[in-house]
Amino acid sequence: MKNKIIKYSLMLIALWFSSVTIYASETDSLTYYLRMAAQNNPQVKAAFAGYKASLERIPQAGAYADPELEIGYFLEPMETLMGKQKADLTLMQMFPWFGTQKAARTEAAEMARMKYEEFRDSRNNLYYSVKSQWYQLCNLNEQYKNTAANIELLKQLEQLAIRRFSAPGSPVGITVRQPVVSAGQNVSAASSGMSGMSGMGTSSNIGTSTTQPVSGGNMAPMASMGSNGATGGLSDVLRIQLEISELENALQTIQSNRIAAEAAFNALLNRNQQLPVAVPDTLIQSSYMYTDQAVTDSLFSNPMLSMIDAEKRAYKAKAEMDKKMSYPMFGIGLQYSILGKTSSGSSDMNTMNTAVPMNSMNGKDMIMPMVKISIPIFRKKYNAQQRESAYYRQASELKYADMLNVMISDYSALKQQLEEASRKITLYEKQYQLSLSTYHLITREFSAGSATLTDVIGVERQLLDYRLKKSEAVADYNTRVAGIEKLIARSLE
16 A cells, blocks of 8 residues: 555656646747737737627627607597597518628628638737747847857967966066077978968067077067067957957847847737746757748738638628618508597487497407508619729729739748848858867967967957857748748747
């Protein structure tokens, strides 16, 4: 029994850890934030509320007109042949022409579909905004990491420069080279090592001075040269510290931009703008597997095109309804008359020779069925209504064609920008790898004294520049993919 309890406890703990892991992996995913935005964004919720409101118009459009009840009461009962008429009650129900209600319901349904497509378009625009802001945050995260990594490289370079500055012999500024070679050989070595760099002349002068015998007459020039060497070593350290300060300031700028980007991202999610946004450690290039034909076919599912199509169908149904409304309407009703009995002293009534015995009809209430028909003889307004609906329908067809052309043009532009971003990613990755190899070589040359600090810092700047450009290109590529997904109405990843 005890073993079973332990077994079940371990299973529950394992399930709890797995659920925590799944939740942690979901909370920093783009899909998680997209769903949160769709549930919380006020603009999307307002569009959905408008769609639900439009659905309530369908039963209104298909309803009959309210029945009419008329009540008339005689202050002085009117004497009639059948008795004293006290009051009249009339109930009437009007009916439209056959098919009018169906056309009205169809129009209302298409108008509701327009509202639904408007909601879809609002949601897709929100998804695109969330994705764009997300990729911007990922790009800022990559920039922060790359800048911090370059600061570490500069700190390592600073330690190397400090070691060179603090090396034996540096206080007097004389760089001791073992073994000592002739002046000509030293100049040749410096020329081949520096490849025409600006520091070649300085290296050759130092090499020449090391071959001269040390004597009292030469102490002043050597002391002067030693002072220049010490100053050069210290200036290298100071220049590196300047570079570090600039990159640290860049880090603060990136952090400030990230705070602003997080506030904009949280605004899309309708939550506290101070909340942090979890992004992945690495900005990964999105996959794109759509062909031109597949995208062109998928454009027809775009909400804007669907909304215009629903508008065209609504005007078609309205034209049918206007045509039906130009036909007569008819109504059926019932009139009920309340009669009282006449007095027996009415000699005029008693002496009349009637075909109906007075005793049987005197004071009996009357019921009269009625039929009512409208006669639409003024045709101008009905003809104008039908022409109006026809023109609106024609306008919708033209808007549909124009919107389709605009979307095809937008896709062509996005595809070109996507290919350009892809080429940049490949280029910057290649240049970064070459710069990295160059950096490894030039740092060794700098530690050996055959390269200047200017060369090292230049390559280090190239490393950072290519890293930043690559992350920007990846973010731009992913944003273009999101733009194409918006065109083809692909909501979630």
